Amino acid sequence: MYNVLVVEDDVNILKLMSIRLTKSGFNVLSATNGKEGLEVLKKNDVDIAVVDIMMPVMDGFEMVEHMRADGKSLPIIFVTAKEGIDDKRTGFNVGADDYMVKPIDHEELVLRINALLKRVHVSKEKKLVVGDCTLDYESLSVFNSKGDVELLSKKEFLILYKLLNYPERIFTKNQLMDEFWGYESDTFSDTVKVHINRIRNKIARFPEIDVITVRGLGYRGVKNV
DSSP: OOEEEEEOSOHHHHHHHHHHHHHTTOEEEEESSHHHHHHHHHHSOOSEEEEOSSOSSSOHHHHHHHHHHTTOOOOEEEEESOOOHHHHHHHHHHTOSEEEESSOOHHHHHHHHHHHHHHHHHHHHTEEEETTEEEETTTTEEEETTSOEEEOOHHHHHHHHHHHHSTTOOBOHHHHHHHHTOTTOOOOTHHHHHHHHHHHHHHTTOTTEEEEEETTTEEEEEEOO
């Protein structure tokens, strides 16, 4: 059973979320502000955290900054009424993995939690298997049982790994720039296109995987299995 930490200052929302997540098969730990949340993390093995942003004593942004500074890599979902793009940018920059705007749909929250936990498992394994094709983080390579092997640069590998972990999601050039080159980077956006083209050339012999361009929107990973 996975341990889910819910950090929420509204007691009624906290109680309702805890009940629903418990019914969905999770063991729920709770806190009413960021400081309490950090104390829970010190005393328990937590698999994923669902964190509000606007809280007394210590808000969600500060809590997550402390977590990442302490080396805690568990996935974090911000659940908040703050829906501005600046708030979302801050949330992802401090280390969140996902962001939901209140009021939330409980079924969607459970789906997102399960998706993140699945990806964490894959990340710990440091391998992603798609049919007969394997992406191996240790060697930054793609290979299959036929003996085909292709080495990628670290950035190429991480971009491909990211896209294939979210096969239904479209990533814009700006999103990829922010994550792999840094939001403040002066790198030209054409660099993303260059890296995508290199990735496509290198994985051409592996029919199980591909990266497609969604015209006017961005890029999407494809699993042909």
